[in-house]
Amino acid sequence: MSLTLTVDGDRWRAHLRSVADANPGLAPVAKGNGYGFTLGRLARKSQWLGVDTIAVGTYDELPHVASRFDGDLLVLTPWRPFGAAVELEPGVAGRVIHTVSRSSDLDDLLGRQPDARFVLERMTSMLRHGLSARELWSAAGTLAARPHARLEGIALHLPLAQGSHLSEVSRLLNDVVAAELSTRTIWVSHLTSDELATLRTSYADYSIRPRIGTDLWLGDRAALRVTATVLDVHPLERGDAFGYRGRTAPKSGHLLVVSGGTSHGVGLEAPMGDSSIKARAATLARGGLDAVGFVRSPFSIDGKQRLFAEPPHMQVSMLFLPDGPRVPEVGEQLDVRVRYTATAFDRVVVT
Numbered sequence: 539m540s541l542t543l544t545v546d547g548d549r550w551r552a553h554l555r556s557v558a559d560a561n562p563g564l565a566p567v568a569k570g571n572g573y574g575f576t577l578g579r580l581a582r583k584s585q586w587l588g589v590d591t592i593a594v595g596t597y598d599e600l601p602h603v604a605s606r607f608d609g610d611l612l613v614l615t616p617w618r619p620f621g622a623a624v625e626l627e628p629g630v631a632g633r634v635i636h637t638v639s640r641s642s643d644l645d646d647l648l649g650r651q652p653d654a655r656f657v658l659e660r661m662t663s664m665l666r667h668g669l670s671a672r673e674l675w676s677a678a679g680t681l682a683a684r685p686h687a688r689l690e691g692i693a694l695h696l697p698l699a700q701g702s703h704l705s706e707v708s709r710l711l712n713d714v715v716a717a718e719l720s721t722r723t724i725w726v727s728h729l730t731s732d733e734l735a736t737l738r739t740s741y742a743d744y745s746i747r748p749r750i751g752t753d754l755w756l757g758d759r760a761a762l763r764v765t766a767t768v769l770d771v772h773p774l775e776r777g778d779a780f781g782y783r784g785r786t787a788p789k790s791g792h793l794l795v796v797s798g799g800t801s802h803g804v805g806l807e808a809p810m811g812d813s814s815i816k817a818r819a820a821t822l823a824r825g826g827l828d829a830v831g832f833v834r835s836p837f838s839i840d841g842k843q844r845l846f847a848e849p850p851h852m853q854v855s856m857l858f859l860p861d862g863p864r865v866p867e868v869g870e871q872l873d874v875r876v877r878y879t880a881t882a883f884d885r886v887v888v889t
């Protein structure tokens with residue numbers, strides 16, 4: 539019935555443990571769809587790992603994790619003087635570490651809550667959020683006059699690795715050192731273990747805390763399997779009509795109705811294995827099915843990705859299987875290729 543994520547529990551937990559052991563000071567990131575696992579499950583797993591802090595993406599995500607993890611809650615979206623950031627539940631407010639990325643927000647936050655806990659985000663080459671070197675320096679002045687403010691570190695959000703981050707990070711950390719702030723904690727993302735090791739040696743009096751999501755939760759893909767259920771199988775003769783659009787079968791075969799549609803994040807454009815112009819020209823020449831408008835789906839039967847019969851529906855998809863390969867039975871499970879961070883599974887089963 540369902541689009542299911544099945545997790546090999548022993549293998550997954552062993553991987554989580556090894557990432558945590560290799561990354562002292564790890565802050566697991568639990569945001570969005572919980573990388574496919576749900577936020578609540580990631581919060582419980584973080585509790586099991588024994589970390590002292592997790593990072594959520596937004597203030598709105600706090601209620602999903604706050605009752606399942608009892609440590610500190612770092613919010614990655616910068617604090618702003620409006621919206622969810624200023625509507626915190628009093629019960630969790632003391633565990634929340636805000637991210638401050640503008641000088642005016644620092645004044646505003648401390649004006650409202652003099653003992654607020656926060657990290658100062660330094661702008662990186664990402665150019666998403668953050669303070670300039672000059673603003674960091676002026677924040678040090680602001681904080682000197684704010685004895686109750688609780689600066690919990692400096693945050694750097696780095697682009698996904700394209701070569702080494704080390705020269706950029708060193709330059710940014712030199713700004714941090716020069717600002718003479720009262721913290722020795724640096725929160726970073728997207729550094730390799732070699733880069734982390736080098737930083738820990740070069741800035742030995744700082745504690746470098748990696749925020750990791752993808753490589754933690756999704757780092758061992760062999761522990762994960764995504765399956766859809768075959769819900770119906772209908773034989774088709776060439777010319778038979780089917781689907782919302784009354785399309786006709788270009789040859790005889792079977793129509794398969796499988797679980798997994800747009801509401802799960804199943805998209806029309808599946809990752810194409812071989813989408814080069816040459817490969818497409820070859821299928822056109824052979825009169826292949828994609829020449830008559832069928833698009834490859836992320837569902838596979840016996841190891842081969844099959845074609846959508848029409849665009850995915852809300853909760854199911856229709857596949858066209860031409861005569862030839864084995865026809866699966868109702869109830870059978872099919873492998874599905876998904877983007878974990880963009881998929882809403884009906885079920886997550888941890889074995």
Ligand SMILES: *Cc1c(COP(=O)(O)O)cnc(C)c1O
Pocket residue numbers: 567569614695726727728749750751752753
């Ligand atoms: C999402 C995010 C991370 C984690 O990124 P992954 O690639 O999933 O490890 C770290 N830091 C910030 C600020 C983020 O938004």
